[in-house]
Amino acid sequence: MLVLFGLVHWPLWIISISGGQALSILLYSNSTIHINKTTILPIKCEVCIGKSCKSSMTLSKSMEVVFNCPQPEKAFMVEIVQHIVCASTCNGTIIAEDYPSLQNFNRTFTWNVKVQGHKSFGLDFTKAGLRQIQPTEQCQDKHIYTVSTATATVGKFCRQGTIKSMQVLREGIVSLQVPGKQQLNAANYGVSIGSQITSPAIINVTLPEEPSSQEFFSPNYPGSFPDDGLITWAFQVSNKVYSSVHILNYTEPICDTKDTRMEYQLHSKTFVKKLSEAQLSEHQGSFNLSLQNCNVDTQSSSTSLTLHFKISAIRRGSEVRCTVDLKREKALQILIMKKKPKSDCILKLNSLAQQTATITSEKISFVSFIDCKEEDLIITINKTIKCQQLRDCPSPGSLRVPSLEKCIMGVVQEVQWHLYGPQHGAVELLSSAGSLQQSVPGHTCNNTVLLTVSEYEPQGVTVGQFCPQGAIHKIQINVANITVSASPAGGKSLRRITDSLLQVSFIKSIKEHYIFTVLPKKDIPVLLATPAWPLGMKDYATVSWFVSFPAQLEANVSFPNVSQLTCKNRPAYIKLHRQRSQDKMYSWQDQNPKNVVLSESFYLNMSNCLPLKGGFSVVSQVTLHTGKSVLLSIILSVVSVVLLLIAITLAVFCIRRKKKQRAPEVAVYNPNGHSFLPGTNRIPQETEDEDFHIYNYIDDHMVYGHLLKDSVEMNEVGKPAVGVYRSFTGPIEQQPLTENGGCEEPEVGVYRPFIGHQRFSDMPDRPVTSEENLACKDKQKADEEIIGGDAIQQQETVPNIQKVVKTEEEQD
Ligand SMILES: *[C@@H]1O[C@H](CO)[C@@H](O)[C@H](O)[C@H]1NC(C)=O
Numbered sequence: 001m002l003v004l005f006g007l008v009h010w011p012l013w014i015i016s017i018s019g020g021q022a023l024s025i026l027l028y029s030n031s032t033i034h035i036n037k038t039t040i041l042p043i044k045c046e047v048c049i050g051k052s053c054k055s056s057m058t059l060s061k062s063m064e065v066v067f068n069c070p071q072p073e074k075a076f077m078v079e080i081v082q083h084i085v086c087a088s089t090c091n092g093t094i095i096a097e098d099y100p101s102l103q104n105f106n107r108t109f110t111w112n113v114k115v116q117g118h119k120s121f122g123l124d125f126t127k128a129g130l131r132q133i134q135p136t137e138q139c140q141d142k143h144i145y146t147v148s149t150a151t152a153t154v155g156k157f158c159r160q161g162t163i164k165s166m167q168v169l170r171e172g173i174v175s176l177q178v179p180g181k182q183q184l185n186a187a188n189y190g191v192s193i194g195s196q197i198t199s200p201a202i203i204n205v206t207l208p209e210e211p212s213s214q215e216f217f218s219p220n221y222p223g224s225f226p227d228d229g230l231i232t233w234a235f236q237v238s239n240k241v242y243s244s245v246h247i248l249n250y251t252e253p254i255c256d257t258k259d260t261r262m263e264y265q266l267h268s269k270t271f272v273k274k275l276s277e278a279q280l281s282e283h284q285g286s287f288n289l290s291l292q293n294c295n296v297d298t299q300s301s302s303t304s305l306t307l308h309f310k311i312s313a314i315r316r317g318s319e320v321r322c323t324v325d326l327k328r329e330k331a332l333q334i335l336i337m338k339k340k341p342k343s344d345c346i347l348k349l350n351s352l353a354q355q356t357a358t359i360t361s362e363k364i365s366f367v368s369f370i371d372c373k374e375e376d377l378i379i380t381i382n383k384t385i386k387c388q389q390l391r392d393c394p395s396p397g398s399l400r401v402p403s404l405e406k407c408i409m410g411v412v413q414e415v416q417w418h419l420y421g422p423q424h425g426a427v428e429l430l431s432s433a434g435s436l437q438q439s440v441p442g443h444t445c446n447n448t449v450l451l452t453v454s455e456y457e458p459q460g461v462t463v464g465q466f467c468p469q470g471a472i473h474k475i476q477i478n479v480a481n482i483t484v485s486a487s488p489a490g491g492k493s494l495r496r497i498t499d500s501l502l503q504v505s506f507i508k509s510i511k512e513h514y515i516f517t518v519l520p521k522k523d524i525p526v527l528l529a530t531p532a533w534p535l536g537m538k539d540y541a542t543v544s545w546f547v548s549f550p551a552q553l554e555a556n557v558s559f560p561n562v563s564q565l566t567c568k569n570r571p572a573y574i575k576l577h578r579q580r581s582q583d584k585m586y587s588w589q590d591q592n593p594k595n596v597v598l599s600e601s602f603y604l605n606m607s608n609c610l611p612l613k614g615g616f617s618v619v620s621q622v623t624l625h626t627g628k629s630v631l632l633s634i635i636l637s638v639v640s641v642v643l644l645l646i647a648i649t650l651a652v653f654c655i656r657r658k659k660k661q662r663a664p665e666v667a668v669y670n671p672n673g674h675s676f677l678p679g680t681n682r683i684p685q686e687t688e689d690e691d692f693h694i695y696n697y698i699d700d701h702m703v704y705g706h707l708l709k710d711s712v713e714m715n716e717v718g719k720p721a722v723g724v725y726r727s728f729t730g731p732i733e734q735q736p737l738t739e740n741g742g743c744e745e746p747e748v749g750v751y752r753p754f755i756g757h758q759r760f761s762d763m764p765d766r767p768v769t770s771e772e773n774l775a776c777k778d779k780q781k782a783d784e785e786i787i788g789g790d791a792i793q794q795q796e797t798v799p800n801i802q803k804v805v806k807t808e809e810e811q812d
Pocket residue numbers: 034035036056058079108
């Protein structure tokens with residue numbers, strides 16, 4: 001039996017001497033065996049050669065050893081050490097060979113590998129395939145591999161992992177621990193001369209092509225990684241697989257010089273991350289990761305560098321890579337944001353997966369998209385335009401959607417321009433398309449772009465929302481800094497919009513907070529909302545709309561939405577006055593304003609007060625029509641010819657009948673076709689509900705028509721003729737109308753409602769004489785002087801008139 005053993009294996013002799021064991025050990029070439037005592041047993045237990053007994057023994061040649069206790073494997077472990085020295089080559093396959101005589105002992109097979117010169121050696125573990133474990137962890141097959149360099153323990157490993165090879169600089173140790181009574185079942189590995197490397201050790205990991213996750217530890221873990229130490233993991237990853245690095249646990253020392261860092265090498269690019277930062281994520285393909293320790297301040301450092309990280313990998317579709325060169329751009333920022341953080345789409349900036357990638361100007365950035373659809377990503381572009389002095393300012397600067405590289409995926413949802421002008425200056429915005437319309441709820445633009453203008457304050461007060469094509473020609477805002485943002489109407493992308501959207505100029509300070517220049521088109525209602533609408537304007541803010549239109553037209557101004565507010569000291573007001581004269585035509589304080597008709601370009605000015613309650617917000621509507629006076633004069637001339645004929649006929653008739661009866665002075669034009677023949681029918685009072693306005697219309701004209709000439713004197717500007725005087729046509733609201741100090745200003749004449757149930761016979765008496773008008777003017781002047789700059793006028797009210805709806809319909 002013993003002979004057989006000796007033949008098959010290296011010989012093993014077990015001789016019992018007083019309960020002890022004798023082992024005959026035949027060493028392999030270049031091997032050394034250490035028999036070390038690791039635990040103290042209650043009974044005496046030593047290893048003896050001949051008469052010399054020790055607690056540990058080193059055998060460098062075949063020998064017989066005797067233990068003086070019954071179960072030496074409980075006290076001793078065995079280390080079988082082999083030295084491998086590579087000179088020009090060290091090609092070799094290493095096979096761990098067991099010593100059957102030592103099988104009861106915990107065994108450690110150790111290979112000390114050395115290469116001459118500054119070379120490295122490679123360890124090929126392809127057969128074993130190693131997996132790093134915690135130092136306290138066990139392997140399923142109870143075989144633990146340990147690899148060390150000259151300065152640190154690279155790690156402990158089990159079999160069946162993804163570590164396929166390692167490179168170690170100059171010298172290192174590979175060991176395999178097998179517990180007592182465990183059959184050795186080791187895979188062989190290769191040792192070869194390696195190339196020149198800079199890292200003390202490179203761990204070569206080949207990730208599988210299926211989803212995987214594995215953990216790694218820094219050398220000496222959980223002990224400290226050596227001062228200024230370096231270790232590299234080379235991850236071989238298929239291009240179908242995307243991997244991410246997550247730090248599970250780390251500690252950092254206090255550094256003297258340098259700093260601890262993670263250095264990634266990807267596609268020949270290198271970038272560095274702190275341990276506290278997010279690490280590489282969703283990286284396609286192979287990469288290297290190095291952990292570098294600093295020069296530790298050993299005096300004050302109580303912690304050391306330790307790192308425990310995980311690499312997880314997943315298979316994905318193809319990656320769209322994009323190089324964004326913003327080297328020549330200034331103050332431009334492109335923000336790409338994932339719509340749903342958990343979506344499959346992976347957005348990467350400079351190889352790191354991000355929820356939001358911020359691409360800034362003056363450099364080149366690398367963005368990539370994996371498994372992304374255009375709609376998975378939202379892009380916001382932010383551009384700053386700054387100038388200190390008016391003369392340095394771009395004039396006028398064009399605001400257009402910056403064109404993006406085609407490879408950048410995402411829906412361009414907003415472009416923001418932050419405009420910083422010279423202090424105490426103003427900003428002027430001109431539509432590049434020629435005009436803008438204001439977007440107000442219920443009357444939103446159906447254009448492709450919505451432009452939001454806001455004052456650049458921390459709270460960001462909105463001036464308004466606008467879109468191309470409308471009546472607003474120019475916007476002036478009396479602040480140095482504003483923000484203009486463009487967003488697509490209806491969730492589309494701004495990408496395809498290449499035209500300039502606005503022309504921006506920085507200008508000198510202006511008189512009002514906001515001035516809008518409005519050029520309405522005939523029959524198209526223009527809505528104008530006060531800045532900040534639907535919120536109130538800023539305290540004491542003033543806004544002016546200059547509404548300009550050709551002389552043959554007339555403007556109907558109405559106020560469909562007026563807020564309620566209580567002012568602290570002076571009231572808020574709305575004023576309307578003509579362009580060419582400073583005459584106030586209409587002024588409103590705290591009541592609802594009425595519709596007004598203007599026959600000449602005008603200013604619509606508003607001023608907020610200091611509101612105690614509520615806010616000052618008004619939506620005005622301006623609609624241009626063909627001047628009714630033009631139409632009317634034509635109609636009237638026809639009618640008057642007819643009337644003249646009738647009058648003559650009647651006169652003749654009357655004279656013939658010798659009746660003293662006076663004919664009515666007014667003939668009525670009835671568009672409904674029910675003409676009243678003067679003198680024969682009385683005007684039916686009852687029908688006023690229906691035709692009230694018609695009479696009114698005619699009345700006014702008839703009554704004041706002859707005064708038009710007189711009013712020429714009043715109107716410094718002249719040109720009263722057609723279209724200046726207008727009788728009331730617009731709707732009349734509940735609120736009493738107001739007039740200046742009870743004076744009527746016939747030349748203004750815009751707001752002239754029908755008053756009471758006039759009788760025809762009264763009419764000739766109503767006209768105001770020139771003297772009266774002048775008197776009124778004087779009074780008005782006096783009023784203005786009294787109230788001063790604010791030009792708030794005492795308003796008198798005239799009885800309510802309720803005939804609104806009909807008239808409006810009539811107008812439409
Ligand atoms: C056993 O002892 C020898 C000599 O004392 C020492 O060099 C060796 O490292 C020890 N082995 C183990 C595994 O502790």
